[in-house]
Amino acid sequence: MSGQALRLGVNIDHVATVRNARGGAYPDPLRAARIAEAAGADGITAHLREDRRHISDADIEGLMEVLTVPLNFEMAATDEMQAIALRHKPHAVCIVPEKREERTTEGGLEVAREENKLAHFIAPLRDAGCRVSIFIAADKRQIEAAHRIGAEVIELHTGAYCDAHAEGHFDARDAELARLTEMATFGHSLGLEVHAGHGLTYDTVQPVAALPEVRELNIGHFLIGESIFLGLDPAIREMRRLMDEARA
Numbered sequence: 001m002s003g004q005a006l007r008l009g010v011n012i013d014h015v016a017t018v019r020n021a022r023g024g025a026y027p028d029p030l031r032a033a034r035i036a037e038a039a040g041a042d043g044i045t046a047h048l049r050e051d052r053r054h055i056s057d058a059d060i061e062g063l064m065e066v067l068t069v070p071l072n073f074e075m076a077a078t079d080e081m082q083a084i085a086l087r088h089k090p091h092a093v094c095i096v097p098e099k100r101e102e103r104t105t106e107g108g109l110e111v112a113r114e115e116n117k118l119a120h121f122i123a124p125l126r127d128a129g130c131r132v133s134i135f136i137a138a139d140k141r142q143i144e145a146a147h148r149i150g151a152e153v154i155e156l157h158t159g160a161y162c163d164a165h166a167e168g169h170f171d172a173r174d175a176e177l178a179r180l181t182e183m184a185t186f187g188h189s190l191g192l193e194v195h196a197g198h199g200l201t202y203d204t205v206q207p208v209a210a211l212p213e214v215r216e217l218n219i220g221h222f223l224i225g226e227s228i229f230l231g232l233d234p235a236i237r238e239m240r241r242l243m244d245e246a247r248a
C-alpha cells in the first residue's frame with residue numbers, strides 16, 4: 001500500500017475571501033483553480049458557506065463548468081446545501097461543521113450524536129453518485145459512526161496537530177501525530193478511504209503525507225497565503241514536492 005499515490009486537493013476559498021473584501025470579480029477563484037490544476041493539483045476544493053463569506057453559488061457553477069480535475073464540494077449538512085449538491089453532482093462532497101453545536105471539541109463534525117440524521121442526509125448524495133466524505137477529528141467513536149452511516153471517505157482534522165506545532169508544543173504535536181497515525185490505520189481497516197487536512201503548511205505536511213493510509217490532503221489557507229510571496233504555481237509545486245518526498 002505504501003506505493004499508493006497521495007492526491008493534493010487545493011482549496012481556493014481564500015482567493016474568494018480576498019475578492020470579496022472589495023466586491024467585484026478580482027481575484028478570480030476560477031483562475032486560481034486553473035493555475036492549481038496546471039501546478040499539479042489532483043482536485044479543487046471549495047466550501048460554499050451558508051453566509052457565502054467566500055465562495056459564491058456562481059463560483060461553484062463556474063468550477064463545475066471549467067474544471068478538468070474533480071471538485072470536492074465542502075458543505076454543511078443543511079437542506080439548502082444538499083439541494084445545491086444534488087443539482088451539480090460534484091465528484092465528491094465533504095460534510096463539514098459550520099455551527100458550534102455541530103462540531104466536536106477538536107473541530108470535526110459531531111457524527112456519533114447525529115448518526116440517524118446524517119445517514120439520511122448523505123443517502124441521496126451517494127445515490128446521485130457523489131463520493132461522500134465526512135470531516136472528523138481523529139477519534140475512534142467518530143470514525144466508527146462515519147462508517148456506520150455509509151460514508152466512503154473520512155477526512156481527518158489536522159488542525160490540533162498543526163496548532164501544536166505552530167505554538168511550539170512539540171510533545172503535544174507528536175501526540176496528535178500519533179493519534180492521526182493510529183486513526184488513519186483504524187479508518188482504513190474499516191474500509192474507509194482516509195483523507196486529511198486543515199492548517200497544513202510546508203513545516204507540517206510531511207509527517208502526514210508519509211502516513212501510507214492517507215490518500216489525499218486538502219490544503220488551502222497556507223497555499224493562498226504563500227502565493228502572495230511566491231506566486232500560486234510555485235507555492236503549489238513546492239507543496240507537491242514535499243508531499244512526494246515524504247511519500248517516497
Ligand code: PXP
Nearest residue numbers: 135197198199200218219220221
Ligand atoms: N479540509 C477541510 C474539510 C476544510 O474545511 C478545510 C478548510 O477549512 C481544509 C481541509 C483546508 O484547511 P486550510 O485552509 O487550513 O488548509
